[in-house]
Amino acid sequence: MTRTIAKHDNLRLADIVDLERYPIDDLEHPRTRELIARCREQLDETGCSVLPDFIRPASLARMKAEAYRLHSKVYWSEQSHNPYMTRDDATLPEDHPKRTFQRRTSGFINSDLLEHSSDLRALYDWHAMTQFVGECVGVWPLYTWADPLARCPYAVMEDGHYFPWHFDGNEFTVSVSVEQPQEGGVFEYVPNMRTLDDENYDQVSRTLKGDRSQVQELVWRPGALQLFKGRFALHRVTAVRGKGAWITALPTYVLDPESVNRPERSKQFYGKALPIHFERETRRPDTLTD
Ligand SMILES: [Fe+2]
Numbered sequence: 001m002t003r004t005i006a007k008h009d010n011l012r013l014a015d016i017v018d019l020e021r022y023p024i025d026d027l028e029h030p031r032t033r034e035l036i037a038r039c040r041e042q043l044d045e046t047g048c049s050v051l052p053d054f055i056r057p058a059s060l061a062r063m064k065a066e067a068y069r070l071h072s073k074v075y076w077s078e079q080s081h082n083p084y085m086t087r088d089d090a091t092l093p094e095d096h097p098k099r100t101f102q103r104r105t106s107g108f109i110n111s112d113l114l115e116h117s118s119d120l121r122a123l124y125d126w127h128a129m130t131q132f133v134g135e136c137v138g139v140w141p142l143y144t145w146a147d148p149l150a151r152c153p154y155a156v157m158e159d160g161h162y163f164p165w166h167f168d169g170n171e172f173t174v175s176v177s178v179e180q181p182q183e184g185g186v187f188e189y190v191p192n193m194r195t196l197d198d199e200n201y202d203q204v205s206r207t208l209k210g211d212r213s214q215v216q217e218l219v220w221r222p223g224a225l226q227l228f229k230g231r232f233a234l235h236r237v238t239a240v241r242g243k244g245a246w247i248t249a250l251p252t253y254v255l256d257p258e259s260v261n262r263p264e265r266s267k268q269f270y271g272k273a274l275p276i277h278f279e280r281e282t283r284r285p286d287t288l289t290d
Pocket residue numbers: 166167168230235
């Protein structure tokens with residue numbers, strides 16, 4: 001019975017992922033080993049690795065159609081951020097990067113809205129995908145997230161929306177580009193901007209003021225899988241202009257299968273907090289802000 005289900009799953013997933021080019025259901029396959037080695041090397045060197053045409057065109061069309069069917073349910077949020085997503089610190093000089101705030105506007109189609117037959121949900125719930133990501137980023141065990149809203153949403157940006165320069169708090173991000181707008185919505189980054197020992201505030205400051213000397217563009221084409229380590233690379237999504245949207249699926253993998261967002265964060269980004277967010281908040285092992 002189990003074997004039948006597994007076979008059935010793989011048949012469905014062969015419709016979603018180009019398994020001929022990326023045989024990720026077989027981690028011992030020479031092409032998969034080579035692929036994982038290349039991903040690791042690129043992540044070490046620049047913090048990012050892109051797998052073009054990872055999603056099959058028909059599946060990509062289904063994801064896009066799903067996102068558009070759910071468009072009226074996008075939770076839009078707007079907030080000013082510094083690159084560290086911290087509060088203003090009036091003890092620092094006014095032009096310090098920690099005091100440089102830019103406005104973000106973006107939205108999420110929460111994961112609990114994904115349709116029953118969603119290709120994105122099937123991809124996310126497929127254990128081989130979690131294993132493959134774990135191999136690429138060199139982290140195991142890795143889990144899909146328990147947060148019902150944030151585990152695998154579609155992020156959406158439209159005309160006039162912008163996601164400013166920042167570092168990520170988490171170690172790595174996995175994303176699938178679903179749609180790119182007519183103009184803008186370009187992923188820009190400065191690899192290795194900071195290290196554990198050096199915040200490199202001077203260069204961060206120069207980049208925030210418009211210095212392009214170290215900025216690189218990472219071309220996202222719909223269907224590509226992007227792996228990105230954003231803790232040390234400063235990055236942003238440039239303003240979206242004109243027709244079309246920037247739609248990106250964010251399958252999120254975590255080290256702790258029990259954790260969920262704090263209620264406040266969940267409300268801020270996903271528009272609500274569920275009982276699980278309150279229940280698990282009291283069971284946290286530490287009192288860190290997030
Ligand atoms: Fe980020």
